[in-house]
Amino acid sequence: MASRLRLAGENPGPRRSPGSVDAAGPEEGEAERWPEARREVTDLAGGSEVVHVPRFVAREAAWEWFDYLDKRIPWTRPTIRVFGRSAVQPRDTCYVADEELTDLKYSGHQPHAHSWDEFPVLKDILKAVHEALPGSHFNSLLLNRYKTGSDYVSWHADDELLYGPTPEIASVTFGCEREFLLRKKPTKSQASNGSGEVARKRLKVSAPQLKSFLLKHGSLLVMRGYTQRDWQHSVPKRAKASSPRINLTFRRVL
Ligand SMILES: O=C(O)CCC(=O)C(=O)O
Numbered sequence: 480m481a482s483r484l485r486l487a488g489e490n491p492g493p494r495r496s497p498g499s500v501d502a503a504g505p506e507e508g509e510a511e512r513w514p515e516a517r518r519e520v521t522d523l524a525g526g527s528e529v530v531h532v533p534r535f536v537a538r539e540a541a542w543e544w545f546d547y548l549d550k551r552i553p554w555t556r557p558t559i560r561v562f563g564r565s566a567v568q569p570r571d572t573c574y575v576a577d578e579e580l581t582d583l584k585y586s587g588h589q590p591h592a593h594s595w596d597e598f599p600v601l602k603d604i605l606k607a608v609h610e611a612l613p614g615s616h617f618n619s620l621l622l623n624r625y626k627t628g629s630d631y632v633s634w635h636a637d638d639e640l641l642y643g644p645t646p647e648i649a650s651v652t653f654g655c656e657r658e659f660l661l662r663k664k665p666t667k668s669q670a671s672n673g674s675g676e677v678a679r680k681r682l683k684v685s686a687p688q689l690k691s692f693l694l695k696h697g698s699l700l701v702m703r704g705y706t707q708r709d710w711q712h713s714v715p716k717r718a719k720a721s722s723p724r725i726n727l728t729f730r731r732v733l
Pocket residue numbers: 621623632637650659694712714726728
């Protein structure tokens with residue numbers, strides 16, 4: 480049986496952009512890799528926007544990439560600092576970036592920056608993302624692997640200064656589908672009045688806005704505009720999610 484794993488260097492030839500309509504029709508085999516991708520745009524108001532492409536990569540191609548990433552990425556589970564305490568990060572991670580970029584630091588942790596040249600498949604995926612998002616120039620990538628439903632990422636915003644005020648972040652998912660949540664950050668007055676349920680009811684303030692996206696195998700989700708400034712996101716634990724999920728977030732360090 481032919482291996483599902485496409486090895487480093489065995490890149491497929493030129494292909495149709497995901498979601499693009501090719502007047503001449505797709506080349507043979509291409510339609511399978513890049514299905515006609517439906518885009519759902521969610522306006523979060525205030526200059527924040529999320530674009531969801533549920534079928535960004537065709538199923539089989541996405542499994543090839545999953546297998547490659549699962550086996551070849553040097554995953555680590557670093558110890559990070561959250562609210563002054565040390566804790567093992569509840570998911571595996573790896574960081575890839577252009578050389579000469581400012582080092583990324585989050586939760587007291589500075590990941591080693593791997594080179595794109597170590598993982599040619601990541602260059603393929605980056606190319607596909609660039610083609611789907613004209614004008615984008617991502618130069619770094621944070622990979623996460625959630626081995627089971629007990630792995631998660633808690634509420635946060637990717638609002639580090641090195642990404643600038645309105646970063647575009649493109650997130651590609653492989654493997655087990657998981658829920659991706661977005662919630663509006665409390666405004667300054669809500670925060671100073673207390674944002675708990677009791678305080679909200681007393682002040683007749685509505686609950687924070689919440690949006691949910693089910694991120695399926697082969698999907699793309701893009702956060703842009705002021706989403707990092709005004710919203711937080713998370714992937715909560717899910718007891719029923721028993722198989723691994725790999726997520727790639729492409730970013731641009733300014
Ligand atoms: O796994 C995901 O879908 C999101 C990951 C994430 O938010 C991050 O790495 O900053």
